[in-house]
Amino acid sequence: MEFTPVATLPHRLTTRGRGVLPGVLLCVAIAAVATAIGRVVPVLGAAIPAVLIGLMIAVVRPPTGRAVEGVGFASRFVLQCAVVLLGAQLSIGAVLQVGARSLPVMLASLAVCLLAAWGIGRALRIDPAIATLIGVGTGICGASAIAAVSPVIRAKSAQIAYAVSTIFLFNILAIVAFPLIGHLLGMSPQAFGLFAGTAVNDTSSVVAAASVYGSAALGFAVVVKLVRTLMIVPISVGLAVLDARRTGAGTTLSPKRALTLVPWFLIGFLVVALINSAGLIPSGAGDVLKQVSVFLVATALAGIGLSTDFVAIRVAGWKPLLLGGILWILVSATTLTTMTLSGYL
Structure with missing residues (x-):
């Protein structure tokens, strides 16, 4: 007997491909223009032009219809593929070394962020769920952390939207501001990788800011960011325990559920780094993979710019934005102080 899901897989993949193709092609076109701009103005790179072009299009005429699905696909899956390919630039030994060295800086900034989110959120009388989501989004990894924690604290869709909109705004600002701060302080590529990987909210913005600063900073920043992403698991477990004690009906986070919080692209990144450590990636192929990953980053950032929901940011109000801004500054200051x-x- 033929197994139906396997038999229908080609049809489903074709249907999926047709659904995302218009939006992906739009993002690829923007990335091509951004790459050309980056070659003319190397200090900008491709990342900043890609997100700015996407933002301008979103202001004038946001994507609609079939393009929306592809834009979302580019901003998520394409970025994750780019992160996996970045593993070809590092050995597994370097990954472990950078990850271990970054832990003190990372843990200090995370502790400050979560405590400040609780205290300042109460002082501003912000909904506790929104304050928690903004705190984990700022302290760990943006929208991914918000998505992971939301079911644990039983957040409502409106609360999630407010938090994601707030985090998104500071992600965009970080792409421009952090390279300027790095150059102003005379940071080495390794130091900037640690700074960006620890203090920038979302993976996409970390990759963008580091690629603007230089390819040498990019690998370090990605490693630090991926180690930081793993903090989703203990934080989610801790919030589940606290919610259960507070309400008597908290969401149980089983070990199996905890493992699902580890993003697939982190595993992929480590596998590619391991393959590179074994010498199975020729130097020429490694250079090609690096260029492909940079272009995929520009494609993803075009999608992120196109996905900007200015209405949601306005609806969120000034208090969540103020909290997000304060936390962003505190995390950056704590990171620089600890460094x-x-x-x-």
Whole structure:
């Protein structure tokens, strides 16, 4: 007997491909223009032009119809593929070394962020769920952390939308602001990778900011960011326990559910780094993979710019935005302070 899901897989993949193709092609076109701009103005790279072009199009005429699905696909899956390919630039030993060195800086900024989100959120009388979501989004990894924690604290869709909109705004600002801060402080590529990987909210913005600063910073920033992403698991478990004690009916987070919080692209990144460590990726192929990953980043950022929901940001109100801004500054300041005390600056 033929197994139906396997038999229908080609048809389903074809249907999916047709659904995302218009939006993906739009993002690829923007990425091509952004890459050309980056070659003319190297200091910008392809990342900043890609997201800015996407933003301008979103203001004038946001994507509609069939293009919406492809834009979302580009901003998520294409970016994740780019992160996996970045593993070809590093050995597994370098990944472990960078990850271990970044832990003190990362844990300090995360602790400050979560405590400040609780205290400032109460002072501003922000809904506790929104404050929690903005806190984990700022402290861990943006929308991914918000999505992981939302069912644990039983957040409503409106609360999730407010938090995601707030985080998104500061993601865009970080792409421009962080390279300027890095150059102003004279950071080395490794130091900037640690700074961006720890203090920038979302993976896409970390990759964008680091690629603007230089390819040498990109690998370090991605490793730090992926280690930081793993903090989703203990934080989600802790919030589940606290919610259960508070309400008596908290969501149980089983070990199986906890494992699903580890993003697939983190595993993919480590596998590619392991393959590179074994010498199975020729140097020429590694250079090609690097260029492909940079173009995929520009494609994803075009999708992120096109996905900007200015109405949702306006509806969120000034209090969540103020909280997000304060936390963003606190995380950045804590990261720089810890890096200075640790001898990275």
